[in-house]
Amino acid sequence: MTSEPAEPLARWFGRHLQAEAGPCFALVDCARHPQLHALLNHPSVRAESLFDGVEALRLERYGAWIVPFPLQGELARVWFGNAGQGWREAWGWLFQSHASLETLMRHFKKFLKVELPQGGQAYWRFYDPRVICQVLPVMRQEQHEQFVGRLLRRIYCVDPALNTFYEVWPQDSVMGNLLGERPLDIRAQYLPAVA
Template sequence: MPLHDKTRKILVDTLLGQSDAGELGILYAVIDASRSPMTIPAALQAMTDKVACLYRGQALEEFGDDTAWVAAINLDESVLDWLIDNGFGKRWSIFLRSSLQLADIVRHLRKFTVIQDDQGTTHFFRFYDPRTLRQYLPVFTTEQRTAFFRGVHTWYCENDVRPNELLKFSTNGDSLLREAISLVPTQGTVCAID
């Protein structure tokens, strides 16, 4: 179901930083191609040359079109419109703001695609799923959060629990700030999470 025009405008303005003059850096989308593997990689590559696969080597060979992609969002391109129109509410992507260039942000994000648990077992970490980002950011240790936010000012994701919200995560010292931005004409709330 398409978003209401006012809802869509709030979402676009928030992500592009037009409603928050304090936003810094480039807007990036991290897109989970497994949500529509026959469509997402080809569409992204057709719309922009500022896109890169998050996986490489054996992982890329093994997972192919089911991998994650990172795209820089420019005002003059249709990538953001396409992601909102086709994937918002379907857990296609998360967004972030960074002053890093595309190659550097991809290099940074690749560090988090594979993690080890306390027993030393290796797992793929699908942080680019909005549900995963929403659940794990608040429970990261200070060290994990510092590493994850290195070079990233802000993370955004749809709220799968409350579909009329966009979640915005940033840090203030050792605290994680979580803001629920209403996608209907109301105010969001900010709270610190230790």
């Protein structure tokens, strides 16, 4: 996994970050590239698996990880390098939150398995941007209240098939706060071409 200079795409993305929304994090799907697990074990990267116990060992190289994502960090350098390899190859998605890494881990762990209508459970790959980019716009109010809640202030994902960058955030309004509702705003645009 080589990386050419990531500056143009990193600067472009940095203009989307909202200071009041908190630090940036990544949900990473290690199954998307054979070297992602090694990158997440880099000494300067503080990655935590969303899986516990035996599942964490079994899915270590293929599971979901949550990682602080400073724009000057090693993960961002590789993510934005090679013309945005992280987004173009659907490595995961980014978000901003004021919550601690531990709080975010507890929050996301609740969504790893879902009940199937015919009975039983299945993994929900919400950490795959190809999934979350399709699901967020069609979530019912109560679903996005559970998933986004008050923890996630901004979500950034790319649908590589459409080369589309999505920016999602909960609306804050007096009436919405009184009713306990916060609809999602979604802005979509093409991911810029990077030489």
